[in-house]
Amino acid sequence: MNRIDQTFRDLAAQNRKALIAFLTAGDPDYAASLDILKTAAASGADVLELGVPFSDPTADGPTIQEASQRALRAGMSFSKSLQLAADLRRSTETPIVLFSYYNPIFKYGLERTAREAAEAGVDGFLVVDLPPEEAGPFADALAPTGIHIIRLAAPTTTDDRLRILTDGAGGFLYLISRMGVTGTGGLDYDEIRVRAEHVKARCPLPVCLGFGVSTGEDTRALGAFSDGVIVGSALVKIVAQGGDVCSNLKARLAELREGLDAAAPVQA
């Protein structure tokens, strides 16, 4: 069974919500990034999203743009992101999702990407600029590997389109909590609740909320009406700030975890 599916099944059995941690691969450099990701896996992250750095990240706000630039300057690339996933897999069974723009995957080769990602122990791909209409060739390449394509749904996505999105998708649905690009803040919990409940009623997959999620207060609020949350820019900022990144990351993940667990008390 795909590790993502196993994780959501285990979490559901415990009535717990998924904490999904996004970190830019190779930020600030390969070795430090590997340590940071290992720390995240050991500190309560249920799924790890490795952001493949790209020169033109049109869906990302300043925090992740800058992280991409740092990683690229330090020599990061798509092939090294696959290598990083493989290195990470040696020390953890936490599900790994590669979060990428399409061009690096396309350029590397769809079959080659699928094969090497499977060997590396990758469980899902989230390709931010690859809507279902364009995803056929990559979906075909991934099919024999059992790696999921994870889809994003926007606040403006219609019900008809939601059906198109979930058809052929796996793992979980990444529901974007608000308009705009990645970054912290700007959440309206009540608005998101209405939207999340609407989508959950129409989506066969676990529904996780991302964009703007950064504090324990956020995870506590959003955890109440979702199957999990994705936290990105807030964690990437910790890396950007430097100092004792692993300790700071561990503390933040504990806060986020606490919020989520408060949202869904473990049943006795």
Next chain:
Amino acid sequence: MSRENLTGRYPDASGHFGIFGGRYVGETLIPVLQEVERAYAEAKADPAFEAEFRNMLKHYAGRPTPLDFAERLTAAVGGARIWLKREDCAHTGAHKVNNVIGQGLLARRMGKKQVIAETGAGQHGVATATIAARFGMGCKVFMGAKDVERQAPNVHRMRLLGAEVVPVESGTATLKDAMNEAMRYWVNVARETFYVIGTVSGPHPYPAMVRDFQRVIGDEARAQCLERIGKLPDEIVACVGGGSNAMGIFYPFLDDPCELLGAEAAGEGLDTPRHAASITGGSVGELHGAMTYLLQNDEGQIHEAWSVSAGLDYPGVGPEHALLHDLGRARYCGVTDREAVEAFDLLCRCEGIIPALESSHAIAAAIKEAKRRPPTDNILVCVSGRGDKDLGNIAQYKAAHNLA
């Protein structure tokens, strides 16, 4: 050369030109683009929209632009006869105005209160600011911080026209980053804002829509050739950055027995990293919503483009050009900075026309073609814009390269 019928065949219903084009964008932008696609399809079918577009092209932009026989240039080169399609005579000094009138009318029809645009050299920004002023709309132009410095006169023009110029510091702080930022901004404000893309690039429906608004260049030129020459030209030459003037002049000739040649900016040479020739010096990939030819490294990271002409300085190319290249319907060649500057000088001296540096690439390519053709042949060249904006850059280039 391919002789299959191409007019009206591309893009397909999903916005693809063969394997190129498409709509590679995040889910948040999908409904926004679908709205533009629907609105454009309705406008295209509405005779009143077409009539208003034609009316503005005539009375505001000053169309039709002339077809001008370059007699002294032809004599100086010695070969085929060279005819100039004078887009430099259009309002704002370039073909860009055709597209912004079309998209401006569409934005107004959709009830949008603001337009946004990306710009490199500033020409498309000026054109968008122009139409925004004409229609009384708000206007925000995203421009790489480096370009804001390099293109001060156009920044001044945009501000005079009432536009806000937003310097973009991210990435390489040039045109591609300005486009990234415009897309990021648009996601937030799409309800009241229309994104005016400046070339035949970006996600569906932009490549087809911009081509449709620019085909007036080719429609006019075709009729003018039949009237003045008594037949179709043997070859049509245009410069290609994103490729909107080229698509505009090529499109009405796609099913005619005319050779098509796109002149890309070869900068300091295709064997150097400093060029902007996506088709002749790049490879297939996806950027800004479309599959096309790109300047990129082996791992799919996009390179910064380079050219003495800021308007050709884009690391991609319109997807329909990618298709025409693969079909063999059009040829694409590289023209270096030096060749373009020499052609610029020649046109100034022979014809009393100061062309844009972008257009000078087309003139350089046309001169080469004229030399290999008999005097009975006719070559049609698109002079996409006027060169006043380039005088400073040309002086700098000549000083740096010890040219008189």
